Amino acid sequence: MKHAYFTVSRLGLNLLCASILGFSGAAAVLAADGVIPLDGIVAVVNDDIITITELGAEVQRISQELRRRNTQAPAPDILQKQVLERLVNRRIQLQTAKRANIVVDDKMLNLALTNIASESNLTLSQFRQVLVRDGVSFEQFRENIRDEITLNRFYQRQIDSRVSITEADITAFLETQQAQGNISVEYQLGHILIAIPEDAAAEEVKASRKKAEDIVSRLQGGADFAETAVAESDGSTALDGGNLGWRGANELPTLFTPIVPGMNKGDTSKVIKSTSGFHIVKLLDTRDTDTQIVKQTQARHILVANKDRNKEEALALAQELHQRIEDGEDFASLAKEHSDDLGSGKEGGSLGWVSPGATVAPFENAMNALAPGEMSDPIESRFGWHIIHVDERxxxxxxxxxxxxxxRDIVRQRRIEEERQTELRRLRDDAYVELRL
Incomplete structure (x- = not known):
């Protein structure tokens, strides 16, 4: 745990289990070092206290985690101070959450524990047995999870819900990443070379430059680049329309490296001089190396909701509409008249192009099983009964x-972390804290 307000989903199972180990012997370990007495209070936090047992347990947990990561722990007194500071901050946050009436009931807690267990393919009962086998107190583990959920809900209410990200924020982030070369972009280039002899006279060089400049003018006037390359280029790809194929930024000819990243798709460069001649490049296309191609489905549906009718009545109506379509009636007309999805209904049931994950699972599964031109039998979702028709993919x-x-996700998470840290500093400044180490 890096901060006390991390979500449960971010807690690794090993780390969670390790956080409970060693509670019974922690005080004795610290007492043997002679740092603090066997019994006592190590900190007062507003109207609450942190005891030696709590501190000792956390010190031992952190030490175990450092060993697991093969990280050298600091000197014992430094580690104790760091751990105590973390415990104080956590206690302040929990107190604040309590005053904000953030309550995690047993039902919510049991659901979270079940989810944690399922991530290890265990039932809750099996998970509990594993904890006991490893010497972990299930009750303490349970309360730790309750605290994590409490703090997460507190920050979601107090901070996360207020964080907004603008399009300008996203644009600025992407521009910064691009400037730093952090976005992997490939370029498809067209190339025309007007060569000059190795020992060309000044007049020959001048004539070649003039030819290249004339070609640029023609291209800017609308001439086809590929055709011009075939007719005019002395380059090795001339007969391919000058196409150099896809090149990563680090694969571009050094001559083009300062120029191409600043071009927009469709731009043609000015004349570029090298020892071999005069070059003209056109940025034909760009692509991210993390290209995301998804299969979209153009679909329409008729929804017969269970609202204002029981499930059997809704199914009967859906089956009737399905049969009428089978008998030749127009799908779009029936959707406009009968669909309970008013938004798509007025469009003849059209959902437009649907991406994976955009619909509920029963609908998506049924839709994916259809070939273009096919219609499903009535299928049920939590919204009611659907008749689905796939038009195209x-x-x-x-x-x-x-x-x-x-x-957007990166910028939002950064902003949330900044706001949470600011809030934590404010809470600490406003709290009464007495350290007794």
């Missing part, structure tokens, strides 16, 4: 969408 390049979402 396509491969869709979702790279830009994924990139934008990833950038």
């Amino acid at each position: 396509r491969d869709f390049d979702a790279t830009e969408t994924v990139k934008q979402k990833r950038a």
